[in-house]
Amino acid sequence: MSEPTSNIKWHAATITRELRQQQNQHRSAILWFTGLSGAGKSTLAHAVEQELFLSGCRSFVLDGDNVRHGLCADLGFSDADRRENIRRISELAKLMLEAGLITLTAFISPFSAERQMARNLVAPADFIEIYCRCDLSTCEQRDVKGLYQKARRGEIAHFTGISSPYQPPEQAELIVDTGRDSLEECVQQVLHLLRQRGIIQGSNNAC
């Protein structure tokens, strides 16, 4: 930090995360959604965000749509690139955590080691892993983007669930059955956890 001793007025001012949290009237946190393609991670994250917003919270969703074409546009899907992709997303989420936002990340993030790396970047209370559990067959039946069909035809290499493994979380803070329960039920489960953990307050007004 540049701090010229010659000018006492040129000192560093710092707005801390704590101050931002006070301003926002809620804690910041990282909600790390993981699960197969088609399990509903991004949909759930956006639906949770909508509820948070309506309650006056500050949040942001990071998903393939806004990260893969921008910050990570230079990365492919090799193991190394996938690792780097998750690393950047983790660092990005950490900055947004500092900025006072409830940061929701919605990426397959199939490997335990990478999710652990993301978790290790922040304090234990700041990282909430949410496993969107949904049978491969259900995801494949939905096949919203037609990706499973392509993967089965061999047109996509290293496709999670087909030609690349998914390692289910063993210590997720929350498991939501996105293949069984309605979106609304899943949203309520996430909000309940956020209240339990003191990230948001109240039962009617989330923040």
Next chain:
Amino acid sequence: MSEPTSNIKWHAATITRELRQQQNQHRSAILWFTGLSGAGKSTLAHAVEQELFLSGCRSFVLDGDNVRHGLCADLGFSDADRRENIRRISELAKLMLEAGLITLTAFISPFSAERQMARNLVAPADFIEIYCRCDLSTCEQRDVKGLYQKARRGEIAHFTGISSPYQPPEQAELIVDTGRDSLEECVQQVLHLLRQRGIIQGSNNAC
């Protein structure tokens, strides 16, 4: 999941930048501070942020301290790495812009082409380039981090102003004379511009 019985509810909800701006009661924007090492970019950005915070605005400062050791920890100072550094910072700032934050970036960003790249990522009204103008001799005299001394001794390669060029902005939205004016004066000039451009409101209460 008994397929899309509840599928109609599994649609994407989206909280837009416009909604966030309404919630925050100010526009979001990128304030891109550029200038020599020691010109006071980071100090000024943090001081502006303090004023914004006290007025109830949402903002965040990106600088070497929180980016170089994290998101860009894998990058060095070669031309290619510097370009990639600025590219990532630009993408990061763009996401924070979407998140409704007044995003202040404080990096030397010596090359016009890279600043132009950052500018091109967003709409013209969203990018405010602020040139922190300060003589090399003043920066070198301050030498807060002892970097100029090291650079003069040849211990740092490609050091801007010594062994690598700095290309001053030709169309900066604002020039602040950080080598001449007090921090408070510079802060007021930035806030004045933000009010002029309708990013923040009022004259007493910034937001």
